[in-house]
Amino acid sequence: MGANPTAFISYSWDDEDHKEWVLTLASRLVENGVSVKLDRWDVLPGHSLTEFMENSVRNCNFTLAVCTPNYANRSLTRAGGVGYEQQIISAQIVSGADRSRFIPIVRSGSFNATATDCALPAHFTGIHALDFRGTVPDDKFEDLLRAIFRIPRLSPPALGRIPNFESKGGLPNLRLATLEIDGWYLNSGVVSNELHPESFFIPSESLRQSVQKTDLVKLSFELAQEPEDEGGDEELAGERMWVEITGFNGPYYVGRLRNQPLSYVYINPSDENDRFVDEDAPLKYDSEVVFLPEHILDIMTAEEAEKRA
Incomplete structure (x- = not known):
């Protein structure tokens, strides 16, 4: 579709008020960048109405069906121009045309297919119809424009990584490091984030739960150091370092x-x-590190690490 999509408006001439409503709708669409095909400004005396309808339904990007009980009845009985247009639309749908090209707009009447005042023709069953009954607020008209320009209000989030379904067994007696036994321990990124949410950021829970083998994760270590003064208290040094996941x-x-x-x-x-x-340090390059998702401060996939390298 080009920058300016085309739309044909199919409607029944119920009364003068309805005709003016459709004309206003068409004008508003044109003002918003939609090239509209409308009988009242495209069909001149001597022009073929059937040719206009056939070409418009087949060639326009969209057909907007302004539905009323009279429109539905004329569609059912195949009466007049509406009946002829519905034959073309039905044939297009049956032949596999993209259903999203046909947008029903209910101006009056009911959505209920069994009601006597149903506004929707049978072949629009299952197609999401817009409710334009009464005063049409701006957000409803925006819904129509978004459908025509194919710009939805909501978009799905970025596709995440496949969850890690690998077996978690095979490595018995694991525990987190402690200062008393191991000479170092890990700080919780989740705790730091809760204490300083405006300045301390960590990956989302889903990302921290879906890391894979060979991924690199950044952890915050507290390392015991010998005191500078003999007989002094043991000191701690904080370092953030990368750990490659192995299991x-x-x-x-x-x-x-x-x-x-x-x-x-x-x-x-x-x-x-x-x-x-x-060489006797409690932690050095290639040391084994046991940790939990809450300790992860940052994640770098193996592919990203290779690119950086």
Whole structure:
């Protein structure tokens, strides 16, 4: 469809008031970028009405059927121009034309197919009709424009990742690290987010629950360090580091540390360029890390990590 869609208005000449209502509707559509085919301004004396109707229904992007009880009755009895148009519309639908091309607009009467004042022809059964009875508010008219321009009010959210259905068994006796036993522990990203919602952001629960093997997740570590002064209290250093996920067990995620903790990198006092890692440090590159979804601060898929690399 081009920038300006075309629409043919099918209606019955119920009375002068109804004809003026349709004319106003057509004018309003034109003012909003819709090229409208309407008998009252497209069919001149000497022109073929049947040719106009056939070409309009077949060639326009949309047919707008302004439905009233008289319109439905003339459609059923195949009377007059409405009856002829309905034959063309029915044939189009039966032949597999996109049903969304035909938009019923109920101006008066009932939506109930069994009611004596039903406004909808039988072949519009199952097609979402717009209710334009009484005064038409702007949001109802906007619904019609959105249908014509194919711009819905609501769009689905971005497609998420497939949930992780992998078996969680096979890794017994897992637990979270503690400062007393392991010399380090993890901070909860969920707690930090609840304490500072305006400045501390974490991925959504669904994203944190759907991570896969080989994904990288950023965690917040608190690492024990030897006190600078002999006999002083043990100190803590906070570092955020990436962990590559390697497995799952129940609620736990298991991974391998993919950073070297700077807290355990030392400088040779006699040579500032000579740095070495404390091999006895409680945590170092490739150490196993057990964590929960609540600890995840950020997520990077293996594909994203490769691109960054």
